[in-house]
Amino acid sequence: MTTEAQPTLAEFIDNWEETSEGNRKAFLRLKAHLAAKDGAVLTFIPRKGVTYSLRGTHPRQTDKSLFVMVDVIEDAPRWISVCFYGEMITDPDELGDFVPEGLLGEDAICFDIEEWDDAQIGYIESRIDEAFDAASNG
Template sequence: MSNTIKELELFIENWTDTEEENKKAFVRFKDYLAAMPGVILDYVPREGVTYSLRAVHENQKDKSLFVMVDVIEDEPRWLSVCFYGEMISDPDDIGDFVPEGLLGEDAMCFDLEEYDEDKISYIEARLDEACESGAKE
């Protein structure tokens, strides 16, 4: 296990979940991404600001990730799941377009303020799309 993944596990272990169950949602996304073939996870903490789980497909050449799942340090903590805009669709139009919002490129972000099965499933479908896009790079 890499040091970054050890740091991620320690972060999760020390996170006390709240009634919004955002820790539960974050762990679900982490496990979902970890189960995808060819996906490499990275963890980038910015203490007191965000804690980022980043995923890249081993075939990706042009971009360093296909999704960034941020834990936003707030009371309570909430999640922001961001993709490069051209890598996914948003058929229900629930994401927020953020110009230059992901490492300087246009992004589509989905905020999750509490555990919501429908929204999480919708975001997981976007994870599938983005991973497929990344695998084709």
């Protein structure tokens, strides 16, 4: 498939019908949180039928290629996996899953969102804040 046939982020969002789980709304909230980070660069990498990945990077980041990866997993219904490099965040409530070599070959902590949960999303936003701060310090 050529890149021209891949959806843009806007097309992906526009074509995603909300379901009772509320995962489209959760994705939009996480996207907005990332977009509000001064200096954050967002990249959308679609793998149609598999995952749709929103990746956050920071220009000052030198040792990692990103600070967060928000994947929409193509399933019925779609769900979201938010992954961080293990050393860039804390997980004080131990809500994430440790995934050896789970993020671009490095150890990761990932949080799965299967349905809208305001507290869970807020907790993940705090992890995004931590990872962004770590990335902005190089």
